[in-house]
Amino acid sequence: MGMIQARQSASFQAMRDKATDLVKMVESDPHVPDVVAFTSGQSGTPADRMFAALKDFPERKSGAPRVIGRIRKTGASEPGVSLVLQPVPDIRVRGRRTEAGR
Numbered sequence: 001m002g003m004i005q006a007r008q009s010a011s012f013q014a015m016r017d018k019a020t021d022l023v024k025m026v027e028s029d030p031h032v033p034d035v036v037a038f039t040s041g042q043s044g045t046p047a048d049r050m051f052a053a054l055k056d057f058p059e060r061k062s063g064a065p066r067v068i069g070r071i072r073k074t075g076a077s078e079p080g081v082s083l084v085l086q087p088v089p090d091i092r093v094r095g096r097r098t099e100a101g102r
Contacts, residue, residue: 002026002050002085004037010080015039018081019048025074026052031060031067050083 004019019037026035034053054060054067064087075083 001088002052002083004048004050004081004083006081012039014080015048018078019050022050022075022078022081022083025078026050026071029067029071029074031055031062032071050085052085 004015004022006015006018010018016039019039023035023037026032031054032052033055035050036052037048037050039048054064057063060067068085068087072083072085075085
């Protein structure tokens with residue numbers, strides 16, 4: 001799961017273009033078969049949500065944190081936005097979503 005954030009002054013069109021670029025970048029990882037992103041608004045700051053599926057573990061042979069780390073390095077080069085990714089546990093017990101993955 002991820003969040004794409006831009007400056008407060010970013011337009012919807014700019015966010016759409018940045019999200020499209022980041023979706024293509026995440027899809028280019030060999031361990032990511034599916035990615036979807038959509039625009040939302042959070043506290044007045046332009047933000048998109050991203051969800052990416054990973055291949056089953058026997059096919060990818062590396063854990064979600066390693067795949068996310070690889071994608072973070074590539075996504076850090078995208079100017080004007082930040083991509084925050086974190087793995088989603090199979091079972092969620094209390095707690096809230098945070099941006100601690102930065």
